[in-house]
Amino acid sequence: MDLSNTENFSPITADLSDIIEVIDDDERSISSGEASDIETNIPPVPKPPSAPNETIYTIPKDVEDQYIRHTRAKREQKTPHQIYQACTTLIAHMKALGLDLPIFLDAVFWGNDEAIDDRDIQYERTVFLRSLELPRILENWRKPPRSSHSITRPAGGTKTMNSFAVDTVVDLAKGELSHLGPQLHLSTTDDVSPDKLTSINLVELEDLAKDHAPILWSFLKAVLDTGQGKKWRRVSASIAFTIISMISYTQSHHHNRLQKLLAVYMKFRGVSAKGFDTLHAMGLTMSHKWTCDAVERISSQCMSEVVAKMKQYPWLISYDNINIPFRVFSQRVDNRGEFGNGTAATVYIKRDAPKLPDGITQLLKETRAAGLQNPLTASDINDLASNSYPRIQEQMAYLVLRFLLDSPEFDFGTYKYRKSSSLRAPKAVDQLPTGDDHITLQYLLGTTNIAEASYEDNARLIDEWLSQLGWMTEAQKREFALAKLVFWCGDQLTVDRLRHLFIYRGSDDTSYDRMDYSVLLFGWFHLQMAYANSLHRQYLGTERGRGLQHAFDLLNRKGLTKVLTQGPFHHNLDEALRHVAEAHIREDWLEVAEVESLAELRSRPAEELKRLAMRVVKKRASSEALDKLDSKGAAGMDEELRQVIMWNRDVLQYLVLDAAVKSGDVGMMESMLPHLLYRFSGSGNSKYAIEVLELMQGLYREWPKDVADFARHHCWLVNTTGKPGKFCPVDMAQEHNIRDIKVTYRSQGPNIKWGYLKRLHPAIHVIRKVTEYIEKEFGTLVRGSKHTIPKAELDIEKLRGAYHETGLHSYKAGRRIKVEAERAEDYMTEGAIKLNQGKGSAKWNEGRNFERSDKERVEEDEDVEMAPRSPSPLMTLLFEMAEQREAGAEGEASTELL
Incomplete structure (x- = not known):
């Protein structure tokens, strides 16, 4: 190549003449930071997009390929040696012209004003910047390759x-x-x-x-x-x-x-x-300050939100006592640590509930007055029990069937008829719906330092909760009481004290003072605890017998000998009851089906297994089976087998109730009410016997249909997820909120006081949602949110082996229980006898048969606080008796769910 005459030299060949006119060095493209030499009829590359949906324009592929083909064609015409020779010639010519490579490259790449507009230079610059060789050149500048005769890499332009x-x-x-x-x-x-x-x-x-x-x-x-x-x-x-x-x-x-x-x-x-x-x-x-301020803003927003939603949707409220330790780091006369006793409350918004009709408050007053004159009788309760028992028995049979199907020995996964419809659960009696539209919204109110220690405390708490929700003046409260109903839910102690307040204030001046707007409902979680405790008391026995104490010792279950109200006692007892129940039922399958092992039942069709399950219930878990055994007389009596049958009947009903609660079958829960009354009456638990009676009286005698429907469908259970099988009693939801206050989202530091907690706790439902969101998004949600439950198969088989070895489930005429402490009372039968004899129910009816005022006596001066009317002598006597009974009874403590 002759480079002596640079003016006449042009690299543009005839075959590229069609491209010459699209070559340019537009200053505008240079100033935009883009190395483009394409003329305006081919748009230059624009700036990066300012929005995600904006399209980036690229150079047309056919034009860019022509630059690449141009370089490729020249490279293919030269051997590496020829390229080398051309380079040495070019370098020599540059030296002759007084140029070196930096000066040359700087001039070519926009460093020389005249070179910028030169057409030949424009073209070569564009070819270079669009070439496939450019990335390799840049990489070699940054990291030159080692030569074959050197172990040191050249420095190149790395820095x-x-x-x-x-x-x-x-x-x-x-x-x-x-x-x-x-x-x-x-x-x-x-x-x-x-x-x-x-x-x-x-x-x-x-x-x-x-x-x-x-x-x-x-x-x-x-x-x-x-x-x-x-x-x-x-x-x-x-x-x-x-x-x-x-x-x-x-x-x-x-x-x-x-x-x-x-x-x-x-x-x-x-x-x-x-x-x-x-x-x-x-x-x-x-910052920490921003966070504290934000939490208070969130709390204020939550209170505004719950008030707005209460105007839009039906709602209920629950509250329970809470104990919080307050620490100080420097003790003074006016600065001491304390163990604070207060109360926490929650409002539950039921978006799927129909609104109660106008005038429902007045209608409730009228139906209550009529219901006082028409209490439930023993005959009414017996009819309810008789009508509901077939539904309960069907659920008991399904549980018995599940015990068989879930046993490893049966191996349900390989059972030939496992897809049969006969193995499905019975249809729910009254199933609550699930889904996002049926999620219960929870809003915590500000925790207060008013303890639930007395009736006066509960009266103050009612005023406190309603004041937080916006009903603050006397006029607002009177207007509220005439237009609204409040469904109060809590443990037995809370509801009992509210009921006594309701009775004591029956002759006060206004509906608000008389609490006419209140509907009182016990919490089913505490009722389940009372049921489990009654089973513990009934069947504990001794270590030498075959009762619960024997099972606790055999399985090495600690801390279950004595009933406790705190800690994990109820959880541990519930698991033990289930394991003992399953061990007994497996043995009864062998006896009733007349087989040597559960595996032999795999050959039976699903329909036959379902019939056998009902047969197990009727022969080994029913009052009819007990009566049949009693009819054999003293000579044919098998007392140990009789006690097993009685245990199966009682524990299966406990499990049926628990399954109904978790699945949201309020119809089955209602069906259990008369049987629960028998149990609590027979076991001497008068408090829960009264609670069950009061609920039945309300459902069937005193509440309008709309109130009764709202109570059973919206005040017994809540579902904060909307998922099937995730229902829980309202009082359990309250216990969960108390756990969040005390443990999960506890406040720490020396300056934590009741005032701060009152401002903070309404924000907890937002805090809970944010916490779950963060842990879910970052993949840490599973840690600590649940624990793996160890398989109970070894425990169940150990118990079953002990029962089988002694022949406990085989009928033996004349077998006696020799130790009196091993003999369990039949609470169900004793409760039914007491009820039919009028014991307890007559006293209950007498205690609630009172006259209530229906007048509204309002002072003209709204600012003057009205003194309540003096109660009647009967009301005063009832109130004093209740106070004395409560003072002598051990208070019901809330269970710590840690």
Whole structure:
């Protein structure tokens, strides 16, 4: 190639003449930061898009390919040696012209004003910048290859290229962050709403980062990629977004979505104020002061929200006592630690419930007055029991069938008829619906330092809760009492004291003072506890017999000998009752089906197994079976087998009730009421016998249909998830909220007082939602949220082996229980006898047969507080007797669900 005459030299050949006219060096494209030499009839590459949906324009593929083909054609015409020779010639010519490579390259690439507009230089520059060789050239500048005769890599332009790369990435990242930052803003109006706080999941936030900061995202993902597989890639994406959020937050404190979420989360996961200072300095959370202020704003918003929803939907309320230790670090006369006794309350919003009709308060007064004159009789209760027992028996048979199907020996997974409809659960009597539309909303009220220690305390608590909900003045309260009904739910002690207040105030001046607006309902969770405790008392026995004490000793179950009201006693007792029940029922399957092992039943069709299950119930778990055994007389009596049959009947009904509660079958719960009355009457538990009687009296005598339907469908159970099988009693939900107050989201520090707790606790349902959101999005939800339940098969088989070895389930005429402590009383039968003899029910009816005022006597001066009318001598006597009875009885403590 002759380079002596540079003016006449042109690299443009005839075959590329069609491209010449599209070559240009437009200054506008240079000033935009783009290395493009394409003329205006082929649009230059524009700036990066400002929105995720904006399309980036690329150079037409056919034009770019022509540049590449041009270089390829020239390369194919030369051998490597020829290229080398051309290079040496070119370098020599440059030297002759007084140029070196830096000067030459600087002039070609926009460093010389005249060279910018030269058509030949424009073309060669464009060919170079669009060539496939450019990436390799840049890489070789940054990291030159070693020569074959040297072990040292040339320095090359490593420092310059690295510095250039860093500067370029920094510039690009800053530009991307300026676009991304506003997308991460969470306003002060949105950061108090749980829906707004959790409206975008982590994957969507990561997509925002990918769209608005693609280079920074790619850089972080590449650095975090350790090749550990798909799971790590998911984790690394969360880490990358967290890093980007921290960087964006340092640029502006308005880019704070993740910081606000993590601040609320950390506050209630035990992070101290000093820890907050550190995390805030790192850009990971908001400051501790902001968090405290935000929680108070959330709490205020929650109270406003619950008041608004109470106007829109039906609702109920529950409350229970709470004990909170307050610590101080420097004791003074006016600054001492204490163990505070207070009360926590929850409002439950039932969005799926129909609104009660207008005038329901007055109608309730009338039906109550009529119901007082028409109490339930023993005959009424016996009829209810007779009509409901077939439904209960059907559920008992299904539980017996499940015990067989779930046993490893039967191996249901390989059972030939496992898909038969005969193995399905019986249809629910009255099933509550599930789904998102039926989720119960919970709102905690401000915890107060009024203890539930007396009737006066409960009267103050009613005023406190209604005041927090907006009914503060006397006029507002009177108006409220004439237009609204309040369904109060709690444990037996709470409801009993409210009922005595209701009686004691029966002759007061206004509906509010008389509590005419109140409907009182006991909590089913505490009733289940009372049922389990009665089974414990009834069948404990001794270690030498075959009662519960024998099972506890055989299985080494500690802490179950004595009934306790605190700690995990109820949970442990419930598990033990189930295991003992299943061991007995498996043995009864062998006796009734006349087989040597449960595996032999695998050959029976599903329909036959269902019939056999009902036969097991009738022959080994019913009052009819007891009567049949009693008819054999003293010579034919088998007392030990009789006690097994009685145990099976009682424990299966306990399990039927528990299954109904968890599944939301309120019809089955209602069917159990007369049988529960028999049990509590027979076992001497007069408190729960009265509660069951009061509920039945309300359902069948005193409440209008709308009130009774609302009570059974919306005041017994709640479902905070909307999922099947996730129902729980209202009082259990209250215990869960108390656990959250005391343990899960507890407040720590020396300055925690009742006033702070009152302001804080309405925010807990938001805190709970944010916590679950963070732990779900970052994959930590499973840790500590539930524990693995060990399989009980070894325990059940150990018990079953002990029963089988002694022939406990085989009939033996004349077998006696020799130790009187081993003999269990028949609470069900004794309760039925007491009821039919009028014992207890007559006293109950006498205690509630009172006259109530229906007048509204209001002072003209609204600001004058009215003194209540003096109660009648009968009311005073009843109240004093109740106070004395409560003072002498041991208070019912709330169970700690830790």
